[in-house]
Amino acid sequence: MTTVDQNHTLTGTGVDGVSIPAVGFGTWPLTGAECTASVLQALELGYRQVDTAQNYGNEDAVGAAVRESGLPRDEVFVTTKFNRESHGDVATLRRAAEASLERMGLDHLDLLLIHWPNPDQDRYVQTCESLATLVETGLIRAWGVSNFTPAHLHRVLDAGLVPPVNQVQLDPRCAQRQAQAAHAAAGVRTAAYSPLARGGEVLGTPEVTGIAARLERTPAQVVLRWHLQQGRLVVPRSANRGRQQENLEVFGFELTAEDVAVIDALDTGEGPRLDADTYGH
Numbered sequence: 001m002t003t004v005d006q007n008h009t010l011t012g013t014g015v016d017g018v019s020i021p022a023v024g025f026g027t028w029p030l031t032g033a034e035c036t037a038s039v040l041q042a043l044e045l046g047y048r049q050v051d052t053a054q055n056y057g058n059e060d061a062v063g064a065a066v067r068e069s070g071l072p073r074d075e076v077f078v079t080t081k082f083n084r085e086s087h088g089d090v091a092t093l094r095r096a097a098e099a100s101l102e103r104m105g106l107d108h109l110d111l112l113l114i115h116w117p118n119p120d121q122d123r124y125v126q127t128c129e130s131l132a133t134l135v136e137t138g139l140i141r142a143w144g145v146s147n148f149t150p151a152h153l154h155r156v157l158d159a160g161l162v163p164p165v166n167q168v169q170l171d172p173r174c175a176q177r178q179a180q181a182a183h184a185a186a187g188v189r190t191a192a193y194s195p196l197a198r199g200g201e202v203l204g205t206p207e208v209t210g211i212a213a214r215l216e217r218t219p220a221q222v223v224l225r226w227h228l229q230q231g232r233l234v235v236p237r238s239a240n241r242g243r244q245q246e247n248l249e250v251f252g253f254e255l256t257a258e259d260v261a262v263i264d265a266l267d268t269g270e271g272p273r274l275d276a277d278t279y280g281h
């Protein structure tokens with residue numbers, strides 16, 4: 001059986017092996033009491049990673065759920081991301097981390113990501129350096145980037161820095177082959193956001209539904225398993241209890257190499273919805 005660990009390890013500049021649950025709970029666009037209830041439900045079901053961001057306006061609601069869950073803090077992995085105005089030196093990054101922690105009512109972050117590279121500011125390389133330094137303070141356990149293209153990543157690598165993770169839009173139709181290759185070559189862990197293609201037509205393609213029927217699993221489970229067997233982290237989002245549970249139950253079966261190849265072949269080669277050279281916040 002293809003072994004898929006329930007936890008992956010993040011390593012990179014300043015980060016020497018931090019364990020992260022492979023399936024995280026995505027929280028955009030949930031906010032307020034609905035978000036807290038949803039995250040609490042997810043934690044009850046067994047999720048141990050929660051993915052939020054300053055930009056989602058729900059760090060307060062996510063933090064409340066983590067605190068109310070009764071789980072020891074070190075059993076829940078909290079990922080958040082910051083906006084463009086917080087790119088910069090270590091003091092700027094420290095303020096960003098502290099502001100997130102204040103909103104969440106927590107004392108440290110497990111993973112802090114640059115949400116978008118915002119190349120117009122040309123501060124993302126410095127920001128990576130600052131994040132790697134910030135780990136030493138204990139405010140964050142690991143750092144990473146999001147929405148970095150291979151070109152952005154190469155500038156960071158050229159500066160001698162290896163981000164432990166890059167969270168990018170990735171699903172069977174948008175498999176981001178170049179990004180995956182760049183990550184593999186550099187030792188950067190890929191995290192897939194919108195891993196279910198937002199629940200759209202990918203889940204209804206005959207290739208996916210056929211594999212799901214044979215394995216007596218759902219199309220979403222097949223797609224999540226496809227990610228996991230290729231070593232990616234995933235952060236699916238569902239407001240529905242049954243689907244939350246379904247998205248977590250992806251460790252008790254396996255896809256054959258042929259199944260993986262069939263899903264790989266669905267890639268259209270098209271890039272993500274948003275262009276990180278021109279879009280960012």
Ligand SMILES: NC(=O)c1ccc[n+]([C@@H]2O[C@H](COP(=O)([O-])OP(=O)(O)OC[C@H]3O[C@@H](n4cnc5c(N)ncnc54)[C@H](OP(=O)(O)O)[C@@H]3O)[C@@H](O)[C@H]2O)c1
Nearest residue numbers: 026027028193194195196197198199220236237238239243
């Ligand atoms: N770094 C970034 O820039 C970035 C950008 C976008 C998203 N993200 C993160 O990634 C997370 C997930 O991405 P996403 O929300 O865009 O897309 P997604 O997780 O691929 O899809 C969510 C949609 O799929 C449906 N769904 C979930 N589980 C399902 C299942 N088992 N069967 C059928 N449908 C299912 C959900 O509906 P129901 O709620 O009705 O189940 C929802 O409409 C976000 O919440 C956020 O945390 C990060």
